[in-house]
Amino acid sequence: MLKIKNIIFLLTITFTTFLNATQENLTQVNPTQVNLTQDNPVQENIEKKEVIQNSYSPDDILIGFYGRPFAKSLGILGEYNIDELTKKMKILKAEYEKISAGTKIIPTYHIIKDVATLESGNDKDHIKPLNETLIMKYINKAQEENFAVILDVQLGTMTPIEAIKPILKFLKYPNVHLAIDPEFKIPAHRKYPPGKFIGHIFAKDVNEVQEAMQNYMIENNIQGKRMLLVHMFYERMLRNKENVKKYDSINLTYNIDGHGRGPTKIKIYNSLYNQEANKIAQGGFKIFYKNDIKPLMTPKQILGQEPVKGALIWAKPNYINYH
Secondary structure, eight states, rough: OOHHHHHHHHHHHHHHHHHHHOOOOSOOOOOOOOOOOOOOOOOOOOOOOOOOOOOTTSSSEEEEEBBTTBBBBGGGGGGGHHHHHHHHHHHHHHHHHHTTTTEEEEEEEEEEEEEEEOOOTTTTEEEEEHHHHHHHHHHHHHHHTTOOEEEEEEEETSSSHHHHHHGGGGSSSEEEEEEEEEEEOOOOOOOOOOOOOOOEEEHOOOOOEEEEEEEHHHHTOOOSOOOEEEESSSSSGGGGGGGOOOOEEEEEEEEOOHHHOOOHHHHHHHHHHHHHHHHHHHHEEOOOOTTTOOOOOOHHHTSSSOBBBBBOOOSEEEEEEEE
């Protein structure tokens, strides 16, 4: 009888987890629960592959497909298996290559490594990490295809540096970059779940992460630059912006990821990624296949080559991600 009760309890938890998986939403954000994977150590020797050299340049344009493997509600990356996804990414790459005047286009697997959850979990951080063996599957595939990978952390009760430290080790793979999403940040002393209010971080948090990334790269003799992406669709998601610093090894990118009508998205982008922000960071722009008002913005409109009903992107984004 006790075993039967335990089985029923586990099935109930699994069903509840499935029902709680949701998409990001600009006006009403609900954190997701995805218990499809476990937190396992990195499997570095799954397959012996020749590692590509780091050829990333801040002048490149990265085109990302965003989401979490096997979580269809979290973005296009989880809607397809890795081979189908890769084919779609190559098609989009070709579209951008036609209009990019020779700028290098790099398709990118943009993976939600840590996803915010309604339940606090064993660590009380409201975070579910992704199985690291699965992460390595995407890193290996990206190396085969000369793609990039962005590992994205939602925060829960963790500080940005607490969330980033466990994944610094992935920087030893030359096609890997990191991202912070403040949207689901909650103060550790608060009792509300992530998503009830729009979260925020501070300039000192961004500087701390940049410094940790750069120090790791120096200590491990990692050459070149890596991207640190910071999500925002609201001015106060990153506070004290004037105190954000530049680091030699880090290409800071502000990813403006609100959804809605094209002209509204452009207005938000031009406001948050303004001339002052341009002195510190590059711009990122996000397209939501399901949440943006149709018709979706075209590559030419995203790159600022054509207006959308009179609205024109002022500075070409160097990162464009599709949700």
